[in-house]
Amino acid sequence: MKISLDDVRAAAARVRVHVPPSALRNYPPLDAAVGHGVRVWVKHENHLPTGAFKARNAVSALSQLGDAERRRGVIAATRGNHGQGLAWAGARLGIPVTICVPLGNNPEKNEAIRGYGARLVEDGRDYDAAAAVAARLMEEQGLTLVHSTNNRDVIAGAGTMALEMLEEKPDLAAIVVAVGGGSQAVGCITVARALAPALRVFGVQAENASAIQQSWMRGAPMTTPSADTFADGLATRATYEATFGALREGLAGFVTATEREIAAAVRLFLSATHNLAEGAGAAGLAGLMKLAPSLAGKGVAVVLSGGNIDRATLVRVLTGDLST
Numbered sequence: 001m002k003i004s005l006d007d008v009r010a011a012a013a014r015v016r017v018h019v020p021p022s023a024l025r026n027y028p029p030l031d032a033a034v035g036h037g038v039r040v041w042v043k044h045e046n047h048l049p050t051g052a053f054k055a056r057n058a059v060s061a062l063s064q065l066g067d068a069e070r071r072r073g074v075i076a077a078t079r080g081n082h083g084q085g086l087a088w089a090g091a092r093l094g095i096p097v098t099i100c101v102p103l104g105n106n107p108e109k110n111e112a113i114r115g116y117g118a119r120l121v122e123d124g125r126d127y128d129a130a131a132a133v134a135a136r137l138m139e140e141q142g143l144t145l146v147h148s149t150n151n152r153d154v155i156a157g158a159g160t161m162a163l164e165m166l167e168e169k170p171d172l173a174a175i176v177v178a179v180g181g182g183s184q185a186v187g188c189i190t191v192a193r194a195l196a197p198a199l200r201v202f203g204v205q206a207e208n209a210s211a212i213q214q215s216w217m218r219g220a221p222m223t224t225p226s227a228d229t230f231a232d233g234l235a236t237r238a239t240y241e242a243t244f245g246a247l248r249e250g251l252a253g254f255v256t257a258t259e260r261e262i263a264a265a266v267r268l269f270l271s272a273t274h275n276l277a278e279g280a281g282a283a284g285l286a287g288l289m290k291l292a293p294s295l296a297g298k299g300v301a302v303v304l305s306g307g308n309i310d311r312a313t314l315v316r317v318l319t320g321d322l323s324t
Contacts (some may be wrong), residue, residue, distance in 0.1 A: 001150070001152050001155075001241065001242040001258075002157065002246065003155050003156050003187075003190050004190065004194075005154055005190065005191060005194035005195070006173055007103060007152065007159070007190075008156050008158040008159035008160060008162075008163055008187065008191055009163070009189065010080060010156070011060040011153065011156035011157045011159065011266070012160040012163055013022070014059060014060055014063045014064075014157075015056050015059050015060055015157055015160050015209070016160075017059075017061055017063075017137070018049075018051065018055075018059045018089070018092055019048055019055050019056055020048075020050055021164045022043060022044045022045050022047050022161070022164065023043075023044045023047060023150060024042070024043050024164070024165055024168050025038070025041065025042050025044065025167060025273075026039060026040065026041050026042070026043050027040070027042065027272050027273045028190050029271070029272040029273075029296040030042070030268070030269075030272040030273060031222030032057050033268055033272060034288060034289060034292050035292060035297050036287070036292045036293055036295070036296040037297040037298075038292050038295050038297070038298060038299075038300055039141050039298070039299045039300070040060060040263040040285075040288070040299065040300055040301075040302060041165075041169060041172065041299060041301040041302070042269075042273060042275075042301075042302055042303075042304050042306030043161060043165055043301055043302070043303045043304065043305075044162075044304055044308035045161060045281075045303055045304060045305030045306065046275060046281060046304045046305060046306055047258065048305075049292070050081065050085050050088050050112070050304040050306070050308075051084075051305075051307040051308050052081040052084070052085065052233075052281070052305045052306030052307070052308065053082075053158060053161050053184060053303070053306075054082045054083075054084065054086075054148075054305075054306070055085045055088060055089065056089075056157040056158060056161060057082070057085060057148075057153075057154040057155075057157040057158050057161050057183060058077060058082070058085035058086045058088065058089035058146070058154075058157070059085075059089045059092075059093075059101070059141040059157065059162070060153045060154065060156055060157025061146050061151055061153040061154050061157065062086070062089045062090060062093050062095055062146070063093065064072065064153050065095065065144065068125070069144045070093070070094070070095045072096075072141075072142050072143060072144065073090075073096030073097060073139050073143050073144070074086065074090065074094060074096070074097055074143055074144045074145070074146045075093060075097075075098040075099070075100065075134050075137055075141075075143040075144070075145055075146070075174050076097075076098075076099055076100070076145065076146045076148060076246050076252070077099075077100045077127060077130040077133070077134040077147075077148070078091065078101060078113075078130070078148060079101065079102070079106070079109070079129035079233055079235055080097055080099070080101070080105065080106050080109030080110075080112075080113075080129070080231040080232060080233065080308060080319075081109070081214060081233065081280075081305075081306045081308060082148040082307070083099035083109070083113045083118070084109060084112050084113055084116065084148060084248070085102065086118070087099060087112075087115075087116035087117065087118035088116045088265055090117070090118060091322075092235030093117045096119075096121070097116075097117075097118040098118065098119045098120075098121060098134075098137065098141075098143060098223075099113050099118050099119070099121065099123055100121045100123065100124070100130045100131070100132045100133045100137070101113075101120065101121070101123075101135040102122070102123070102124045102125060102126050102129060102132055103122055103123065103124065103126060105122065105232075106232055106308070106309060106313075107308050108308065108310040108311070109232075109308055109310070110122070111306070113141065113148030116247065118271060120227070121133060121134075121137070125282050126226075126227060126235065126237070127227070127235055127236055127237075128236065128237050128238065131213060131221070135181065135290070146147040147242075148180075148181050148183070148220055149180075149181030149182060149183050149240040149242055149243055150203050150241055150242040150243075151242065152306045153176060154183055154269065155183045155187055155190075155242060155243070156187070157183075157187075158183040158184045158186070158187035158190070159186075159190050159191050160187070161184070161188075161303065162175065162187050162188040162190075162191035163191050163195075164191065164194055164274070165182075165301055166191060166192070166195050166199075169299065169301070170195075170196060171197065171299060172196070172199055172204060172299050172301050173198075173200065173295065173298035173299050173300060174199065174200045174201070174252070174291075174295055174298060174300045174301070175188050175192070175200075175201050175202070175300070175301045175302075175303070176201075176202045176204060176284045176285075176287050176288045176291060176300060176301070176302050176303075177201065177202070177203060177204065177284050177302075178203075178205070178215065178231075178233070178280050178281070178283035178284050178287075178302050178303070178305075179203040179205050179212055179233060179247070179254075180206050180233050180234045180235075180236055180280060181236060181240050181243060181245070182203075182240060182242075182246075182247050183242075183243060183298075184303065184305070185201060185203050185243070185247060185250075185251065186242075186243045186246040186247065186250070187239055188201045189201050189246055189247075189250035189251070190246070192250075193250065200252035200253075201250060201251055202252055202253045202254065202287060202291055203216070203247065203249065203251050203253070203254040203255075203281070203287075204254075204255055204256070204257055204281065204283045204284055204286060205228075205234055205254070205256050206227075206229035206231045206234045206235070206256065206258075206259070206279070207256040207257060207258045207259070208226075208228050208229040208258075208259060209224075209228070209229045209231070209234050209235045209236060210224070210234060210238070210256050211224040211226035211227070211237050211238050211239060212236070212239050212240075212244065212247065213254050214248060215239045215244065215256070216244075216248060216251065216254045217254070219248065220240070220316060221239040221240075221244055222239070223237055223238045223239075224237045224238075225237070225314050229259060229262075229279065230259060230263070230276075230279045230313050230316070230317070230322070231259075231262050231278070231280045231282075231283055232278025232279065232280065233278065233279070233280030233281075233306065234279070234280045234283060246311060253291065255287050255290050256291070257283055257286035257287055259322045260320075261286045261289065262279050262282055262283055262286045263279070263316075263317045263320070263322050264286070265277070265282035265283070265285040265286035265289065266279065266281075266309070266317050267303060267317065267318065268282075268285060269281075269282055269301075273304075275304060275307065276307050276309065276314075277306075277307055277309070278304075278306055278307060278309035278313075279309065279313075279317075280305070280306065281303075281304050281305050281306045281307055282304070282308075282310070284302040284303050284304075285302050285304075287300055288300060313322070
């Protein structure tokens with residue numbers, strides 16, 4: 001499932017009706033913390049509706065549905081941000097939304113999903129189990145599945161973020177992005193290949209949820225038995241058909257970050273930019289801290305998406321109360 005720059009530009013026309021461009025900003029204290037002469041540009045997807053780039057994906061996908069699909073409604077599995085994006089977009093477009101989350105999911109993300117008017121189903125031990133519940137309900141209730149990754153309009157929507165970055169800063173040398181399912185990274189790869197072939201895109205996963213990174217290193221898809229990370233937006237145990245091939249072909253590198261490294265990046269975003277990031281939103285910065293020596297003197301973008309950390313986890317992050 002490959003997308004093109006034309007797909008991304010078509011998605012941008014749909015997305016910009018509902019989602020304003022996000023800011024791309026440089027913070028000297030962040031440059032100093034990263035070091036090696038790297039100039040860091042932060043793409044503030046945390047300032048979008050629902051606090052994450054997933055609002056782009058949701059509008060791009062839902063606005064392409066036919067009348068019958070809109071009436072029946074859509075369903076998806078999520079750990080939070082994809083679900084919030086769909087719930088928000090569904091409310092704007094008048095489309096019923098059902099969201100499946102695993103048991104014990106972030107309670108504040110659950111509350112936000114309900115707040116946008118979506119039906120919330122809590123079932124399964126993790127994201128992959130919740131995805132199986134969504135697949136069953138889709139068949140039983142005649143709903144349209146809007147997968148967080150395996151959907152070309154979702155990926156094209158994610159690509160609109162990179163399109164904005166290169167329109168504003170065409171001389172970027174690299175973009176470092178978190179990888180949960182890979183829509184964000186594949187969107188960046190697609191746009192960079194067409195508009196800035198020299199730009200390198202790097203992926204970052206949590207060390208405790210590294211199925212895609214391990215698969216990338218091996219050159220073949222694999223599944224891990226668990227995905228135990230406080231960066232819940234990255235907590236997946238498998239690769240995805242729509243993105244793995246593009247990640248294999250297009251990423252310049254792929255690193256992992258420990259729980260402590262991701263937590264340190266959350267704290268650094270807070271101190272250097274006064275913006276609050278959840279774990280998945282700070283993973284790109286955690287990866288850049290490792291990649292910085294190889295990017296010395298370059299202009300590098302990281303994506304802050306999302307900003308939906310719950311209070312209990314934030315306390316643990318700020319106090320350093322993380323086990324690994």
